Amino acid sequence: MRAEVDVKAQELAVVSGLPWRGVHYFCTTRQGGGSAHTWASLNLGLHTGDDPKQVAFNRQKLRSKLPGEPVWLRQVHGSDVFDADRGVVMTARGGEFVSDLPSGELDARDACDANAGMPEATVPEADAAITLQPENVLAIMTADCLPVVLASADGTALGVAHAGWRGLAQGVLENTLAALRQRRPDVNVWRAWVGPGINQAHFEVGDEVYQAFVAHDAASALYFVSKDDGRKWLADLPSLARHKLAKAGVSHIELSGECTYARPELYFSYRRDGVTGRLATLAWLSQ
Template sequence: MAHSKLIPTISGPEQAGLLYFCTTRAGGVSQDERTSLNLGLNTGDDPARVQDNRQRLATFLGSDPVWLAQVHGTDLLDADQEILPPAPREFDAAITTRRDRTLAILTADCLPVVIWDGQAQILGVAHAGWRGLQAGVLERTWQAMATRCPQAQSWQAWIGPAISQDYFEVGQEVFDAYVSKGPELASFFIPGQRPGKWQADLPGIARQRLEQLCPGKMTVHLSGLCTFKQDDLFYSYRRSPLTGRQATIARLNPV
């Protein structure tokens, strides 16, 4: 669904008490390969243009998102605590129960994942590339949420635009890293066109891992959108290292 004519966005099923969406390439001031709403500072773009883009997003939201310095790990920010800018925050996930916190994840092929409970009492976001996904960033995020909100009876998650299996070629080491710990995950890999290569279905792996966390109580929604294929909508590092970053934004609405 679209939330703004100025900043086109993509979201999943509506949830009372929750705002979440992924930005597209449209609505900003960046130029050339990073046209136009590039929100990533470490992309070789003019920092002033990126800051302009971030300000446009903040104006649209009515608040500044909590930006993370993502490092493809599993560390989790407790965004319920006071956050004093500009302290560096090297995290790949964040959770909050506060309704004055806007969480953000930057991606350009990796999985942006939003997790919430059925009553929208707690919210989490995670940046899951193949390394973070394999290392357990989703499990760590949900476990922290379940600890903070033990009364939750059901859970939902949205896996936003990311690279699809058709375009995500990986080596044998990636296949081995997953299958050595979960033999059932072999079904999410198909042989690549080159010897020793595989095509990996990261969204499928993420859904399976999320559903395993609390069987029968976790509903996972897939955007079904591919960052590599849909050049008009999304940035993709696999398509071109000279690219920007879209943001997945999530916030608990006031009640």
């Protein structure tokens, strides 16, 4: 399904999926900000080389459309999950989640992107976040990687994940769902939205990427097209995400169908442009 750009709902050009009970979510586009040149115009990433004052302006414009300050993460292409309610980073070890940091040591809602020179301890290092608290705004930044929103069908539990190929291979989506289930073991029906990211036609990878998936799941080979006799591959990240979500037990999965590489007027793309801005996907539970 191809997502439509919605300008009216947030007074910004944003992309979203089908309406969900109890959940608000959208991905920004590059339109509507104050940045110039390769970062034009709604760049939300402070670690990109853009003027920090312009990024602050862009973030404030975004903030005015949200019920609270976003929970920003220091994303590292990993699979750890930040529990935004308890202030702890959860790491999967031996099939179980354990807290790497004591509760209260991190305050993500008061933090900016750690890559902007903020103290390391102010921003949780994780590639996913969860919450059960209404109006606790979760945020993921991307520029080709997939933003994924997960929620219970009743709209009482929410997660977001940054899913590039490394995160997907390491299980960031499965970990996010496991963290949600740990908090809400009574929930049986989950849904997901896979937002704008690079599509298969533009995502050429080496054999090490192919092997990272098929070594643990032979069925993943269906989502790669061989080039150069197997030395290179075209990887279908959205379909890999859908495959992993379905295997993990997510009942309803929607793909945005939007390619960041193919639509330079709407999206930042690291693979296309190198130096570029960042999109943000925001999600929160209703009151």
